[in-house]
């Protein structure tokens with residue numbers, strides 16, 4: 001029953017003022033995975049994360065973290081999750097070591113169980129343990145945020161996309177650490193705008209738009225969708241029967257004499273599609289092709305739900 005790291009059922013949020021930020025969202029995050037939560041700006045990602053963090057009060061639905069319902073058992077739910085916020089906010093007069101000690105104190109971690117230096121080492125900030133936070137670079141601050149989210153050793157960590165001022169090298173470093181954490185058994189949820197990143201890192205990808213869950217599937221399946229290619233054919237005569245072939249994944253009649261065939265480009269090329277159609281005795285008068293990539297899929301999924 002508690003196999004999921006996070007379980008969300010029929011979650012809705014309507015802000016005071018009437019804005020519906022989440023609309024009946026349900027999904028599970030399996031333990032031990034890296035889960036990507038994608039969606040354009042304003043989709044509802046932060047609302048969802050903040051609901052889990054106990055910062056936003058949901059309108060309806062249920063959510064649990066590591067088997068603990070956020071309403072019935074908020075303390076345990078909170079103890080099992082670490083959240084890395086988007087915004088960097090530090091007291092400039094605390095050193096990284098002090099920041100971690102303070103955070104551990106907030107979570108009630110006894111002194112004997114604190115592991116500030118170990119965490120600083122893990123995020124490669126051990127040589128900055130006693131430097132003032134204001135002397136740290138943007139990248140160092142970001143890594144300190146990750147360490148802060150880990151002080152109570154939660155089995156689940158959520159990284160809200162670090163956007164502004166994060167360069168490629170820093171992202172790489174951050175993701176390397178995320179993978180390292182995951183290898184140690186930590187379940188990771190990350191929000192990102194970058195499909196490529198999600199593709200590389202995540203086992204499973206959910207996309208939300210306008211507060212609605214549009215898709216939630218293994219990354220491999222999403223990428224398979226990107227292997228699909230579409231050819232649109234206009235035939236001389238109206239079609240009576242839909243042409244069928246093993247390598248056709250979908251055949252759609254657009255109008256009497258126009259067909260759209262979705263095929264797997266690993267199995268067939270456009271020329272072969274045409275041959276198959278011609279061998280059925282159908283004469284082709286016009287052809288256009290279209291290739292889907294992850295970006296396309298993302299766009300089509302998010303625009304369909306508009």
Ligand code: ADP
Nearest residue numbers: 015019021039040041042043044045046047048
């Ligand atoms: P994302 O993180 O995907 O960019 P958000 O969860 O921040 O999306 O926002 C979802 C929608 O809810 C947006 O339309 C946003 O303007 C609205 N929203 C967010 N926070 C509030 C709030 N405190 N009050 C009213 N509306 C809000």
